[in-house]
Amino acid sequence: MNTKPFEQYESEVRSYCRHFPTVFVKAKGAEFTDENGEKYVDFFCGAGAVNYGHNNDYIKSKLIDYLSADGILHALDMYTVPKREFIETFENKILKPRGYDYKIQFCGPTGTNANEAALKLARKVTGRQNVFAMMGAFHGMTLGSLALTTDMSSRAGAGVPLHDVTHIPAPYMFPELDTIAYMERLITDDHSGIEKPAALFIETIQAEGGIMVMSEDWLRRCREFCDKYGIVLVCDDIQVGCCRSGEFFSFERAGIKPDIVTMSKSIGGYGMPMAIALIDPKLDIWKPGEHNGTFRGNQLSFVAAKAGLEYMLEHNVEAETKRKGEIVKGYIEKEILTLDSRLELRGRGLIWGIDFEAFGDDELSERVIDACFKNKLVIEGAGRKNSVVKLMPPLVIEDELLLKGLEILKKSIVECL
Ligand SMILES: Cc1ncc(COP(=O)(O)O)c(C=O)c1O
Numbered sequence: 001m002n003t004k005p006f007e008q009y010e011s012e013v014r015s016y017c018r019h020f021p022t023v024f025v026k027a028k029g030a031e032f033t034d035e036n037g038e039k040y041v042d043f044f045c046g047a048g049a050v051n052y053g054h055n056n057d058y059i060k061s062k063l064i065d066y067l068s069a070d071g072i073l074h075a076l077d078m079y080t081v082p083k084r085e086f087i088e089t090f091e092n093k094i095l096k097p098r099g100y101d102y103k104i105q106f107c108g109p110t111g112t113n114a115n116e117a118a119l120k121l122a123r124k125v126t127g128r129q130n131v132f133a134m135m136g137a138f139h140g141m142t143l144g145s146l147a148l149t150t151d152m153s154s155r156a157g158a159g160v161p162l163h164d165v166t167h168i169p170a171p172y173m174f175p176e177l178d179t180i181a182y183m184e185r186l187i188t189d190d191h192s193g194i195e196k197p198a199a200l201f202i203e204t205i206q207a208e209g210g211i212m213v214m215s216e217d218w219l220r221r222c223r224e225f226c227d228k229y230g231i232v233l234v235c236d237d238i239q240v241g242c243c244r245s246g247e248f249f250s251f252e253r254a255g256i257k258p259d260i261v262t263m264s265k266s267i268g269g270y271g272m273p274m275a276i277a278l279i280d281p282k283l284d285i286w287k288p289g290e291h292n293g294t295f296r297g298n299q300l301s302f303v304a305a306k307a308g309l310e311y312m313l314e315h316n317v318e319a320e321t322k323r324k325g326e327i328v329k330g331y332i333e334k335e336i337l338t339l340d341s342r343l344e345l346r347g348r349g350l351i352w353g354i355d356f357e358a359f360g361d362d363e364l365s366e367r368v369i370d371a372c373f374k375n376k377l378v379i380e381g382a383g384r385k386n387s388v389v390k391l392m393p394p395l396v397i398e399d400e401l402l403l404k405g406l407e408i409l410k411k412s413i414v415e416c417l
Helices: 004-009 057-068 081-098 111-126 143-148 179-188 216-229 299-314 317-339 364-374 399-416
Strands: 024-028 031-034 039-042 103-106 131-134 165-168 199-202 232-236 260-263 276-279 344-348 351-355 380-382 388-391
Touching: 039 399, 057 299, 081 103, 081 299, 111 131, 111 143, 111 199, 111 232, 111 260, 111 276, 131 143, 165 179, 179 216, 199 216, 216 232, 299 317, 317 344, 317 351, 317 399, 364 380, 364 388, 364 399, 388 399
Parallel strands: 131 165, 131 199, 199 232, 232 260
Antiparallel strands: 024 031, 031 039, 103 276, 260 276, 344 351, 351 388, 380 388
16 A cells, blocks of 8 residues: 655645555445555544435436536636526525525635634624634634634644634533623623623534533523623534534534534535635625635536435435434443443534543543554544544444444454453
8 A cells, every 4th residue: 555655745734644554546325445455434424424325326427417417617706507506406405494584695615614614703793802712612714713713733733812702611621610690790890800702613523623512591591691682693503514413403402503613514415615604694794805716616516415315305314314213322321431431422413522530641532543444443632622423323334234333343442342
């Protein structure tokens, strides 16, 4: 296996490949194949970008048809058929049935760019600079989003001060602390030293933060808090949106409507680059071109995104995600948690984390991830000290393959314990 070109010429910044030291050639559904013809079960899912599976046949056929017909590929934000069809599908099949009336902003095609857009817009609308974000948050790696992001290794790369953000303890950090009352005190106490924020950024499940699931009550109280003080509520649904948590939008379970929702990863349907910000129409005060970008209009992404939504609806992906989530939970509770009482399980839908923190061995979860790879399962870590092994298979994974992956995981954990 020739990995020399990567090691010799690719920047040291490369990361995932260090855990998965092989050269991949193919992927289908929830399986990868490497250059040696070895197959790997995928519990990583492109960090959430291929919820509908690698090379999904339905989406692929739409892409091939579009390419074969010489459909326009690059069009910035000009009017095109694929964009119109995506907007109509998203509006009629996703937003309207849920009673949402967002406007759609197409951002540069990365999650962080959608968060940058949300940051700018919230500041522009309120005229305020400060923003509240939760400790444990991950919102991206460009400077605005990075100021919201809390893990020190990501922040270390900034090279400049990351400011204008107040980090609030996440509710699980101090169970006795009412974090909503805390935020309220910060902005009403004239001796708190904290400026009233333009926005409150939340994730309903902190994925990179270690699969920390926020309660429905807490989410509703965030909404009430923002309403009471005229603060823009931004929900980052980049990783746990697109059905990952069991519903298309992860905040649906709380019955709330954020003012801005950011989406990327699986919104592109096929692993295609795409990012959007859904904006409450009354906040849409952008001037033309005020948040711009050359690659906002990738037409193949629109084609794949529309086909992805059609596939998702046709195949009941929301219900299937919940059903498969129960399989994962049941298996781990019965077969893995019983291995050692220090193991902890958290999750929802088809995103689950097994936390090894209580072992007090900072390398243990990494060893499990490496053992999984040797046993032909691609899986990643998350959370404080990367102590959580994160299970995130494509939502369309077959039951048999899901069980195979779970068995490999158990075997690998047994080897490492
Ligand atoms: C919740 C969340 N927000 C934002 C991002 C950033 O997305 P991107 O890597 O596409 O910039 C990520 C990426 O993992 C994420 O999980």
